[in-house]
Amino acid sequence: MTELAAAGALAPATADADAGTAKVLSVRQLAWRKFRKNRLAVFGLVVLALMYLSAAFAGFLAPYGDRETHAQFARVGPHGLNLVDTEGQFHLTPFVYGLERTMDRKTFKQVLTVDTEKRYELRWLVKGAPYTLLGFIKSDVHLFGVEGDGKLFLLGTDSKGRDLFSRILYGAQVSLTVGLVGVALSLFIGISVGLITGYYGGWFDEIVQRIIEMTLAFPQIPLWLALAALVPPTWNSIQIYFAISLVLSILSWGALARQVRAMVLSLKTSDFVRAAKYANASTGRIMFKHLLPGTMSHVLVVATLTIPAMILGETALSFLGLGIKPPMTSWGLLLNEAQSVQVILELPWLLFPAVFVVLTIISFNFVGDGLRDAADPFSR
């Protein structure tokens, strides 16, 4: 990259001073550079990218379907891959041992024994439960799995014998997107309200500000609970999903609207807006073409930092049984099984979804911090 970058109108005008040697970076490139410097932010971005990709391709990546039950193998702990067998022999292909359910003759309890005689090798691209990818690709090929009677429960199974790893991947589809839909909704409301009130001001602005103050004073989780209790139990999964994201966004648009309004207030007196007015630009054009882009960087930061709160909200609601309902699944709903100390002590692997929740929330926070630095690329 030695050629002179054809920078846009936003680029710092140093190009002609030492043309040929200096590289002119656009604001966007500067911001990206700054973002890249923040190691944690890049880490967060990579983790999130992986998470969203695996959620999108959950059907392909998961060895089993999300509703596929293995009734014989309920409450099985993580049953992982091995490379070295009991005789100390190394195998190039990972394998799992066979599982067998037997009755203990003395206690009449069902016990699970690992049958080290039987080895099932890990196979790539095996056929299994049919699924639909991204809503239109129908397939039954899974990235990996074991063939025959072998079972591959990477993170164990739940009380109904469903593979937890597969269910976490499917749950990610709900947990990771419910926040996005919620934020998209509050972005839409927040930006429109912020633009209009900031630009026009006056009594309308006053009233809206009071309403926003009220929403900010409202205790979030109690209101979420009350609203989530409104969702009729007869609704289907998709309706409940959107209802929950609506509930999550109902309080968060206020903070966004305030941010946008404050920025519009300072931007609307600037020269470029006056120039646009004299050029007879319509109000809509001034608002969306000239004012909106100026607020975008901060809106992005606020939005990124709002998503984790919404994801946690969904988790909490589903944990309490007020959120996502089966047959749809989410991380909160998966954690709903781990309600008591006894269950956790008996089936500690049911807490694996929590690891994914924590990783996601932390990553969003890292990315948000990185974006905050990058939003102001000229500061040091």
Add this chain to the structure above:
Amino acid sequence: MLAYIGKRLVIMLPTLLLIMAVGFFIMQLPAQDYVSQYVARQGQMGNTTAMLQEELLRQQLGLDKPPIERFFYWFFDFLRGDWGTSFVDSRPVTTIILERLPATLAISSLAFLVSWGVGIPLGVYSATHQYKTGDVALTTLAFIGIGLPDFLVAMFFLVAAFLASGQVLLGLNSPEFVNAPWTLARILDFFSYAWLSVTAVAFTGMALIMRVTRNNMLEELGKPYVLTLRAKGLPERVVIWKHVFRNALHPLVTMFGQVLAFLINGFAITSAVLNLPTIQSVYLSATFQQDIFLAGAILILIAVTVMVGNLISDVMLAWLDPRVRYD
């Protein structure tokens, strides 16, 4: 200053009115009210006569009148201190709330103290030992605290306490003390039991305060005046606590209200998990059972607490920082 507080209080009134209205109508919205839930439950148990009494029950509870009319009755009764009667255990709402107020206040104030009292020193330590082992460990802990849902924090604490002591520390007192009078023995028992709930509730808030303190401290530590102070030969302790810390405190004060709201929010779910006799856990069950007067009253109480918390934090900020303008 007084005028500022007065103005803020005046603004709070219409906000409160709106919150009451919104709270009331949210409680009214579900298609299934308490009576239909009750009748359905009775029907499941084979009691079909309840079905015939449905309208009568509704009349008794005043649920047959139009919502607007009921709102005004409820609203004026509420102002007079009559907060209605709980449908579920047919006792006055005020009695139920008062009964649970001591425990709620005890745990929330303890949790509040712990989250600030522990979070700030840890944050200062983290900032003054940036990138050292202690800081890395604390930062990791803080991020886990921020990332982990509150109810799971409580869960983990419960499990850890069980593994350590073999006791399930649910509630606030061991079973033999629950109905005992408040003697010294019960107080000691309370502390040996309640530390778990308090720490669990305080954990997320503590993590948040720790992070903010660390960031503020680091920002202040990078400023030239710190260099001057050190060049003057002031002991590091004085530089940190007398100068840097004081300047780093301002953004924390704005967080006062936020942390309060945070505690109250997180509390609702933690209470349910830990089975604490608090207002929040009643709120949860009241919401589930459509016990509208009880849930409504608690929602309003919580909203008022959050509003007062915000006011206190604004007033404290204005008092601490003369640059803040009152408008």
